[in-house]
Amino acid sequence: MPIRLLALLIGSLCITTSFAAPNIPTEHQHQLASQRFWLSLGHYAPGKLGGWRSYVNDTEFFLADNGDKSPLAELKATLSGLYADPALGDDHPQCRYPARTRWLRKQLTLENLPEPACTEYQTWYNDIDPHSTVLVFPDAYLNSPSSMFGHTLLRIDTPDTKDNGTTLLSYALNFGAMVDSMDNGILYAWRGLAGGYPGQFSLLPYRDKISEYSHLENRDLWEYHLNLTPAETQRMIEHVWELRQIRFDYYFFDENCSFRLLELLEIARPTLRLTEQFPLTAIPVDTVRAVREAGLITEVQYRPSRERELLERFELLSGPELDWVQLLAEDSNHLDADTFLNQPTERQALIQEAAYRWTRYQASGLERDPANAQRSLALLQAINRNPAPAQPAQMPTLPEQGHDSRTWHLGLGSHAHQHFAEYGLRMAYHDLIDNQAGFPLGAQIELGKLRVRQYEGNHWQLEELGLINIRSLTPRNRLLKPWSWQVAAGMERIPTDNDRRRLASYLSGGGGFTWQPFSNTSSYLLATLRTEYNPDTAAALNLASGFDAGVLWRNPLGNLHLNATADYFHHGEVRRRLALGQQWELGHNLGLRLSAEREFSHFSTPQNSLTLQLRWYHY
Structure with missing residues (x-):
């Protein structure tokens, strides 16, 4: 029995006749217990086998023993509890359930309720x-x-x-x-x-x-x-x-x-x-x-985040000016150097502000360093003497204006001269060349990915079952040098002997670097490791090291991705792949994707694939 219910029963022994609960007709109680607002207060949802269940997984929330499964029982217990002895104070059900109390008071026009002193609740509420x-x-x-x-x-x-x-x-x-x-x-x-x-x-x-x-x-x-x-x-x-x-x-x-x-x-x-x-x-x-x-x-x-603000300041500066940012962040005495003071005043202001932000960025999450604090103070004083013009952050596309999270696709293509239709579903939610609005270039999160092919002769084949595929390709610059990384797991078709392709389970990951040589263009190089279960080899469990390299280009049609991978297995197999994909953004939740791929393996002759997909983003 919940502790609060025990206290309520003990307190009810002291109830006076002036605090007697009204006799509510059973039909009216059923009607109240089925109202949406009461169900919302109890976080009830229809049970899988009928009836109700509450999302709340805590007996302390309910006054009735079966309150998690019976909105009616919880309603009855609450009605009784509202008339408990006011001496219970902060433990009184009115103090514990102010939203329930207000609603029931209004629904039933309860005029004779006791008035406990809910000191703890009132203090908390008034503070907010x-x-x-x-x-x-x-x-x-x-x-x-x-x-x-x-x-x-x-x-x-x-x-x-x-x-x-x-x-x-x-x-x-x-x-x-x-x-x-x-x-x-x-x-x-x-x-x-x-x-x-x-x-x-x-x-x-x-x-x-x-x-x-x-x-x-x-x-x-x-x-x-x-x-x-x-x-x-x-x-x-x-x-x-x-x-x-x-x-x-x-x-x-x-x-x-x-x-x-x-x-x-x-x-x-x-x-x-x-x-x-x-x-x-x-x-x-x-x-x-x-x-x-x-x-x-x-x-x-x-x-905007501190990092985004910093990057926007860096974009205003040339290469030599970024060098000055690093010098000033390391030693504020360079503020008095003749070579720095000889620069135009407005450029000095931009460099000083970027150096200050860079210093504070590096100190984020670290214990206070007196030397760093002194450099920050010197830079802040210089900024006060020569402030940079305000640079309001550019607002990106609103996140909710991006494409919907679930993706369906219908494709036509050929693999090794065999034609097929392809049907796909991805539960969530974005890959490197999906419609870009609302998403950063170089970020990928895919969960629950399914691709099925129907070859000529009505031959159906599971092509891919992806559990997870995450990529974080963040460009490096002169001062910020983040790592890029990826991880993936699932099942996919791989080349085997006699030009066959077998479904194999895999787990892979990698790390490396991404650069931005041009605007709207990123290139990356990652070292990778792969574990693969393939019964066709002498050792069913195989290990490989390799690389994953590519270029991402944001172009007028959409996104283009050129990718080259290689896996060098411990048993001697070398597997390479070259792929090109271009997405045409037809609408907010509609895209057309052309993919071309060439696979190389010791087990088979080189194989080419070409696929055209219509992609529909829908929740």
């Missing part, structure tokens, strides 16, 4: 002082499995936030997994997929989230102001109090941060139908798109 709501979308962060698709949270503003410019003092409402700090990245990803972590809501200062996302993880932030009224925002925050320290199951792809926040928005405005749009997955950018389509967004503000 909720008035308006902002949906915040931190962009994707490929180096974290839980943030590969971005993230969403809510910012709760006070009545005077906008007038006083005190956004950083607002509270951020976040839902996230409670992760064991000892878990490595692979275990973290697996447990997140399988629901191995509990999830909880948390409220913390917005400035802390900005520091985490924009400064430490270098993620752009998009702030979507919502048209929720003060009363709607307040109703949502009342329910957030009910969810304090309450655990949910957490899954990366459906019951995640974004899905939970959509539930809160439906509490704020019960007429919304947001969660119904995500029966399988709830990718953050898709939920932002759903919020926009629901007409909730009134204004968008863009908060």
Whole structure:
């Protein structure tokens, strides 16, 4: 029996006749328990075998023993609890469930409720002082499995936030997994997929989230102001109090941060139908798109990451000027060098500001270094004497204006003179040459990829079953030198003897560098390792090292990718591949892709493939 229910029963022994619960007709109770708002308050969803189940995975949330499966039982227990002895104070059900209390009071015109002193709740609520709501979308962060698709949270503003410019003092409402700090990245990803972590809501200062996302993880932030009224925002925050320290199951792809926040928005405005749009997955950018389509967004503000601001400053400088940036960041005494002072004043200003930003960027996440702090102070003083002109950040395409996350494709082609039709599905969500708007060039995240071919003679064949394929190809420059990397796993057709192609399982990864020789063009070179299960070889499990090199070109039609790979296996096989792909962007959610490929292997003669695909992006 939940502790709160035990306290309620003990307290009910002291109820006076003036606090007696009304006799609500059974039919009316059934009607109340089936109303959408009551179901939303309990986070109920239809059970797979009928009935109801709550997403809440915590008995402390329910007053009834079977409250997680029976909205009616929880309604009855709540009605009884509202009339408990007010001496229970902060443990009184009215204090614990302010959103339930308000709704039932209105639905049943309850005039004789006891009035417990909810001191803890009132202090918490007054500190937040909720008035308006902002949906915040931190962009994707490929180096974290839980943030590969971005993230969403809510910012709760006070009545005077906008007038006083005190956004950083607002509270951020976040839902996230409670992760064991000892878990490595692979275990973290697996447990997140399988629901191995509990999830909880948390409220913390917005400035802390900005520091985490924009400064430490270098993620752009998009702030979507919502048209929720003060009363709607307040109703949502009342329910957030009910969810304090309450655990949910957490899954990366459906019951995640974004899905939970959509539930809160439906509490704020019960007429919304947001969660119904995500029966399988709830990718953050898709939920932002759903919020926009629901007409909730009134204004968008863009908060660039520290890295993006730095890169934009670097783009204003020539090669020799970037050398000065590095010199000043390493030794501020160069500010007084004649060779620096002889440059035009406006160029000095740009160099100084870039050097200051570079110094602060390098110090992100590190303990305070007195020498670094002294250099930063000297550069800041120089900037005050000779300030650079304001350089407002250029707002990229809004994330939700990119293509939808699920992809279907229909293709026609030939392989080794055999013609085929190809049918494909990708659950999520972008590759290197997909329609580009809203996505950075050189970023790829593919999950759940399926390709099936129908050859002449009605011969069907599974061509590929991709579990995961991630690439992060970030260009290097004179000062920023990030690594590029990739990882992939799944099953695909490989050449074997007698020109046959067999389905083999594989796990591969690699690391290296990316450069940007020209605008809208990137080239990369990665060293790779591959593990492959192939029963046709003497050792079924085979290891290979190799390389992956290519060029990406953003052109007037779309994206072009030229790619060359080679794998050198321990048993002597050498496998090489040369591929070219061009995507024509026919529309927001429509693309036409031409792919040409040539494979070389010791086991077969060189084989050519040519495919034309019509790609439809759809959730």
